[in-house]
Amino acid sequence: MRLRFLLVPALLALALVGGLCTTVPVATAAPSPTDGVVASAPPNPALAGDVGRRAYDYGFPLMEFLRVRREMTSVRCPDTLGNAPVNAFSHRPLPTDASDRTVVAxxxxTLYSIAHLDLRRGPLVLSWPNMGKRYFSFAMLDPFTDNIAIPGSREDGPKAGSVLVRWRQSKGKARPRDYDRVVTSKYRRVWVIGRTLASSTRDQRRAYRKMTQYTLTRPSGRARTFRDGCRPGKPASYPTPSDGETFVRRLNRALVTNPPPFRDRAILAELAPYGIGPGLDPDDAALDPATREALYAGIAGEAAYLPQSIKLRAVQGALTHDGWFDPPEGLGDYQKDYTLRAQIASAGLGANKRVEAIYPTGVLDSTGLPYVGTNTYRLVLPADDMPPARYFWSLTMYDSDGYLVPTPTGRYAVGPTHPPYVTRPDGSAVVIMSPTRPDDRTVNWLPTPSGQFRLNLRLYGPSRAALKGTWSPPAVQNLGPLPVGPLAP
Known part of the structure; x- marks a missing residue:
């Protein structure tokens, strides 16, 4: 669904979404993938462009899943950057920094433990030690980026445990008594994103020691091994294609090896006359040149527009919520919301379900303007209204494309798990975002980039109030381009 946008806020937001209107007319609403507009008419140029756009939205998350999988598993043995051959963990001993551009946001x-499973030859057992009070989770994503399960603190508690992960088509039955529980996947390919909370440098070392005790084994206890002295090598790059013909051909192949769920039958029926679907070929669809050209142009146009569409959606949502956009229900379990699924794949691939974590995104300040790094901003979190999270919360700064902002201090986030974190005598916390360090040492400083940026507030283990929206973050005040010195209260 394309978002209708109010003219005045749209003009204010152009600095954030830079040139958006030159790509796709944002005031034009496109039918949703389940409107059934296309199914009643034979392929023709008038409809082909819209079909192409919807085909891209439908297929992009799967293609991104496979891109990340192929890139991360292209190494010879596990490295410490999140890359490892299939059925093996890669543990990152340090937090992500601005040099990492594999995924956005x-x-x-947390420190990441990444694994890509292939369950074709049988199930795997994921085990972890007693984690005490330390938050941990293993989000398990299928190729369509839905969360299958999230073993960890919330689902399993702090004690040592194990889950058996099996492919539904595997022969034989799993014996739950041998494991804490069984996770059954509809797909043989599963992406495991492990997150282990770590704060200070010293604590990161303690967290990493726990992570090295995470194991992936066969039920027999055998783990994948690698020769001593193996050098992982640099992961290859396999960008998701944006030209229409290449995208369709690769998507059709991907849908054969990753059969779409039954719920997608309606949209696949609409795409099939254009040669898009499992095992189909556009050449067999006998499209006339004008229809084919319009189809591929629609795909290319959506590839260019998609990264901007989530920004536009965020800005519209932020207009009525003090500058913050909270992604809607369905995050991590998208069902037929192909537009949201594609937007999240573009803006935050691998997102958790909301019950695990929510991600309010700050895109507008208290004046309704996008964030610009030359200004100074202030966020005040009252002592009696801190972000309500069971496990932890943080505020992170990204550039307008969703990547971490290089800073002179190497600090990207503020929160109780990001020392030094300071509060005032009344218990409130003040965050200052500015290009230069403020003199006031009772505030938490996030250095700003020279250009535009956005904020992400993370709440892991969000309260019911946060999930229902009765709690929301306060507005961020724009103090203008202030000089270095004390900040007015």
Missing amino acids: PNTD
């Missing part, structure tokens, strides 16, 4: 609160 990574957090800096």
